[in-house]
Amino acid sequence: MQDDRKLAVLRAIVEDYVSTQEPVGSKALVERHSLGVSPATVRNDMAALEEEGFITQPHTSAGRIPTDKGYRLFVDRLTTLKPMSTAEKRAIATFLDGAVDLDDVVHRSVRLLSQLTHQVAVVQYPTLSRSTVRHVELVALAPNRLLVVLILSTGRVEQRLVELDQPVGDDSVADIRSSIHRAAIGETIANAVSALRALEATGATSSVVATLVEAMSDHRSDERVVVGGAANLARYGDSFDVDVRPLLEALEEHVVLLKLLGEAQSGGVLVRIGHEGPYEELASTSVVSTGYGPGDEAMASLGIVGPTRMDYPGTMVAVRAVARYVSRILDEA
Numbered sequence: 001m002q003d004d005r006k007l008a009v010l011r012a013i014v015e016d017y018v019s020t021q022e023p024v025g026s027k028a029l030v031e032r033h034s035l036g037v038s039p040a041t042v043r044n045d046m047a048a049l050e051e052e053g054f055i056t057q058p059h060t061s062a063g064r065i066p067t068d069k070g071y072r073l074f075v076d077r078l079t080t081l082k083p084m085s086t087a088e089k090r091a092i093a094t095f096l097d098g099a100v101d102l103d104d105v106v107h108r109s110v111r112l113l114s115q116l117t118h119q120v121a122v123v124q125y126p127t128l129s130r131s132t133v134r135h136v137e138l139v140a141l142a143p144n145r146l147l148v149v150l151i152l153s154t155g156r157v158e159q160r161l162v163e164l165d166q167p168v169g170d171d172s173v174a175d176i177r178s179s180i181h182r183a184a185i186g187e188t189i190a191n192a193v194s195a196l197r198a199l200e201a202t203g204a205t206s207s208v209v210a211t212l213v214e215a216m217s218d219h220r221s222d223e224r225v226v227v228g229g230a231a232n233l234a235r236y237g238d239s240f241d242v243d244v245r246p247l248l249e250a251l252e253e254h255v256v257l258l259k260l261l262g263e264a265q266s267g268g269v270l271v272r273i274g275h276e277g278p279y280e281e282l283a284s285t286s287v288v289s290t291g292y293g294p295g296d297e298a299m300a301s302l303g304i305v306g307p308t309r310m311d312y313p314g315t316m317v318a319v320r321a322v323a324r325y326v327s328r329i330l331d332e333a
Helices: 002-020 026-032 039-051 068-076 086-097 102-117 170-184 189-197 203-216 230-239 245-250 254-261 312-332
Strands: 120-124 133-142 145-152 157-163 225-228 269-273 285-292 300-307
Touching: 002 026, 002 039, 002 068, 026 039, 068 269, 068 312, 086 102, 086 312, 102 120, 102 225, 102 300, 102 312, 120 230, 120 254, 133 170, 133 203, 145 203, 157 203, 170 189, 170 203, 189 203, 225 254, 230 245, 245 254, 254 285, 254 300, 269 312, 285 312, 300 312
Parallel strands: none
Antiparallel strands: 120 225, 120 300, 133 145, 145 157, 269 285, 285 300
16 A cells, blocks of 8 residues: 555656656645645655655755656556547548658658657658568550569558660560569568579569669668657757757767667557666657557657656657557558
8 A cells, every 4th residue: 555655656746747847845746636645644755755766856955856767667557548539549540641652651750749749759761671572563664664663561662764675565564574473572572582583584574673673672761760849859948857969969860769769569669768778878868669560560660759757658659659550551551
């Protein structure tokens, strides 16, 4: 019972500090929350929480604020996350369903996440090496020219022009398309490349195969991320726990951001608080991230980066919801 009460006090401190950005005192806790105990008992619980390292006193005579350890206990003890309202879900679906291609999906997701959470949003492009070949189309633009269209399971579309040494007819184009489909459709990039290279390819087939292999081997997107909402950092002003410059600098480094997001994991939400992150200079920030991708496979990560003093429940719900909608869009593409 005592531990449950202390947890209730900690939860109240976290909620008030996130809301007011001010250290929280026992008097305010009693006034704002129905804790069912006397102010003296709350003070005793706060003293115990401070001794155990869950809260700290930033200044003499000030109230208490949560530590990284306190935030971690708060997040770990979240029994349920309040679901989004029907209106919120509809707004997310409407906004993301309007996307016309993968680039649009990624950029819309960043804007949506930053607006929902009021934090810095980061979305990684789907990793090419984990995707499969969904479709290959050949379009004859001229007797000696073909348009090759490659569509991957991530929603990525690559288009290449192939100039041929000699003209080809519709029947030849159909034969090339059929042989490529048998070799590549449904295969991972690595397997598709191997199967295409193993084709007995001559003439026009050889040119098309070489073009497809080049398109599949283009890993430019594997470390691409899009960032949005950096202006949200300004609303913290001087109240940000430390200098905000290290975080602003990190937003320029895609490799750093990918490491911050962590390994993509389908379904679960990863919360790394303060010093739990990989960079000591970003110890005053937290990251909430998850994986997304068609089906049950996580092909990339998305999430938010912000100060440790954030609305963890609301942020976790938003990150999970956006990831689910993006995954659904890729699955239906």
